[in-house]
Amino acid sequence: MILSLESQAPAIKVQNWLRGEALANFQPNYVYVLEFFGTSCPHCVAPMLNLTQLQEKYRDRGLEVVGVAADEKAATADQAHANLDAWLTKNVPKLNFRVGIDCSGEMEKLWKEASFSFGVPFSFVVDRDSRIAFIGHPTDLDDVLPHVLEGTWRSSDQAKAFERGRIAKGREEALMNPILDKFNAAIEMEDWKTALPAIEEAIALTPDDIDLRMTHVETLLYKMRDMQTGLAVLRQLVRDAIDRNDQEWLLSALDQLFNPEEYDYTDFPSVERLAMGKELSEHILALTGLEDEVKAPYYRAVAPYYYESGDKARAVELLELALKLAGGLPLPDNIKQPVLEDWLQTLADYKGEEARSGDVCVVPRTNISSGATPKGGEDEPG
Template sequence: MNLSMESKAPAIQAQNWIGGEPLANCQPGKVYVLEFFSTTCGFCVAPMLKLIQLQEKYRDRGLEVVGVAANERAATADQAQAYIDAWLTENVPTLNFRVGIDCTGEMNKLWKEASFSFALPCSFVVDRDSRVAFIGNPALLDSVLPQVLDGTWRSSDQAKAADRERIARGREDVFLSKISAAIEMEDWKTALSAIEEGIALLPDSLQLRMAHAHLLLHKMGDMQTGLAVLRQLVRDAIDRNSEDWLLGLLTQLFGPKYDDTNFPPAERLAMGKELSEHVLALTGLEDKVKASYYRSVSRYFYESGDKARAEELLELAVKLVDGLPVPDDSKQLWLENLLQTLANYKGEEVCHGDVCVVPRTHIPSGATPDAEKKNLA
């Protein structure tokens, strides 16, 4: 059964409950938020704390928040409850809603898998008609909940568009998981088949189309077919003038994790030039986004031999980051990564304020290992 907006809310199959009486089904006349979380999810604490506020704010309008713990690695529901009790006591001490615990896999099957939802945390909103009204990121509840409570959300164009996009992302994740598993086994035929099937279903998926080029060029070594696929992808990115597509392809061409040994240098640089020009021509971008783009584009200029332009872009990125209203520890780490790349390009120590770094050797494109593990921008 596929679960989407307008679907009848499935049953709530939890074995143990914390902070309230058992609930088997969403009752008509009430609005429910089912929040799937896990004690091992590093991003789940803040949404749970926010849900406390939402429960208090909208309780008189019929809101019932229900936490769902269905991803605990425990042998029994009692053992899972012990883990969850300890986690809630430490992280959510003022809990004002009930939490259901399922160790059978049924809740994930009925709710998350049926709706192509794989991330945690994940929110499901059920409206007064016991119909699913929203599935997705709990960060969106502030804007979605008032409309669900008013009965205006499900019929809105915004809701329908959000649900279409969510389903597309979920299907994309399914294909990417299949592809990743096949690549890990070096089963190129299966991976290629999954990619082609996915692109046929989701032709606008940048991730699938990039995976197609990557598989052909870097795994299968089919340079002729791979280059044709990549050329078309570059043309499509430019036609769309999409920042995600342009930067994604630039990263695929010049990111340090890709082996370009057999890639024709002239063609690679030609594609990089075209993409970089369009990225730099984008307007209306926030400073945070610009800083990220400047660092990515600097890799192209460095490899093309325009070292001065590469350094100029990194220096601009440093200035932008320095002015961002972000926590000091995040800003410091971001600046260190940018300055490390700049030092690698210059071949000398560089400083900005109290932050100084020296060049490192044997690091492709001047990128730092930490920067490549996590996109801080």
Template sequence: MESNKILSVESRAPALEVRDWVRGEALASFQPDRVYVLEFFGTSCDYCDEAMPDLIELQEIYKDRGVEVVAVAAGESAASADEVRSQIAAWLAQFPELNFRVGFDDTGAMDTRWMDPSFSVEIPQTFVIDRDGYIAFIGEPDKLHDVLPQVLDGTWRTSAQAQAAERERIAEDEPKARKKALRNQVKAKFAAAEKIEDWKTALAAIEEGVALDPDDLLFRQQHVHLLLHKMHDMQTGLPVLRQLIRDGINTNYKMMLEAAFFELFDPAHDYSQFPSVERFAIGKELSEHILAQARLQDDYDRAVSYLMVAAYYHASGNKDRAVELLELALQPLDGPGPDGLKDDLLQTLADYKGEK
């Protein structure tokens, strides 16, 4: 990223390019003599849930002093703009006291103009634009209660405190942003190779990604999947799978263990070239660990674990144990449950019993 493209405190605020507005009237551009709090958020971001009530409170406190909060979702995943709008509207329903504009951009313009050049990689991320149209603050929204009064009285932007805070932010965020850019390059290489089923090139890209970020679960799972299910290289793939499981156990990373499990027992995969003895030996060890951890979980998470592990027992020929686990999972679930879990349990149980 060229230095003349870096966006930081005391930079002139870029244009506001919002695809559409979900709440409030459209805002075409920042108006002079107003102070704007521009919040980047996402509907799947837990910290964004926590930030919204504070933003509502700030808007109420400072509404008579020329402050306007504007929230923009710039990274929603959906098939169309209409779906993005519906997704955001449903998420906003949990904030009935919402008192500021909310928009979204699914074109990438807001990321390109704001997030990327400021080294911002995580949300929620807040930009404060002062009355002169300059950026006075970039950072986490929980700092606004301290910063905003100083922005309003004109003492913050050029202060030593603001400059020190900005240097600290850039020192922390720039390496993350550069790693994100490299990760995106890896993903692009992989996607291009996957499209034409050039598995050798895809593998080289994924191995580059794993070297770049060994903790990235997406790269780790794709590495296993390519070796075992696309290239059928069991000699290389099985040790990589075992390492994924060991790391998941050592770090107690539940999602890593789930990812490994589905490489072993996802019915969508073809296991005809997978050595059965190795597959079920690894599956037994992994299933026993997941079941041991399940005892410490709540009813919902335990049911998810039982549903998953039942697939191992069914595939290995122990149908009775698979049925037992599903019935145990169902016992504490009274209603339909989140995400249709109870329906999934009932359907799987019927399948295993040969019933409708």
């Protein structure tokens, strides 16, 4: 039976409680958040910290947060308990809600598997009548919880639409996971003949997934070295990217063509590569009405095509435009600075002389791979 909006909440099958009093049953007139998390999950700390704030904020309105560690990997249960205790002490020092651990698999089965929920962190909200009010990612709790506490969420069109989308995505993921497991196992063993049909099966299930399409190309061209089939698949990816006019697809297609640090183009006919690069680059540069945050990565992405096709001046011009636009983007310094330094380094390589932006100055690299990035000091691509 599917666990979804309005379902009766399943039982609580936590084996041990490491923080707070034991909770055997959901109590009437309380709203509960069950947060599934794991100590090996790097993305679980922030949601747990946010939940301490939500517990404090809404405690007087009947909110009770419950943390559930149900996917701990350790040699023994005692070791799993010790790992969890240390993780909580380090990462959530001001914890103000219950936390339990289940190593039996019951909580996973009753809650996550029954609701097509995968991975951690993952949240369930149980309403005052012990029925499911929300299933989803903890980042949505800030918006959803006030409505649940007011008693207006479950009957809303927004809740019903969210649940329909969640179940559809969950069913798709349930079908996809065994296929991807098969693919990843084959990749690990370098069994390309098994990996290829697995990724093609995954694409047939979700043809709009650009990551799967990229993996398909990579498997054929750079793992199996099947140039004939791989080039046909890549050409179709280029056409689809242009037809969709989607930034992620366009940039991904260009990345397949001009990323020598990632891909070995030894067997890739340069005529084919430049032809596809030309088609993509000219399409991108013909786009109008774009925001600076879109134009900057586009200019950076098409510059290697012009460099490799022999138009060094155009490549330098595009990189300089990208740097000028990117410098003013409202991005955190820890994200923006490495990007700008990488772009500036490529500019120096293309010019064969030092390049400067603000206080940052770089010189051309030497003895680097040929392809989209030239050897230091050369005027023409290698």
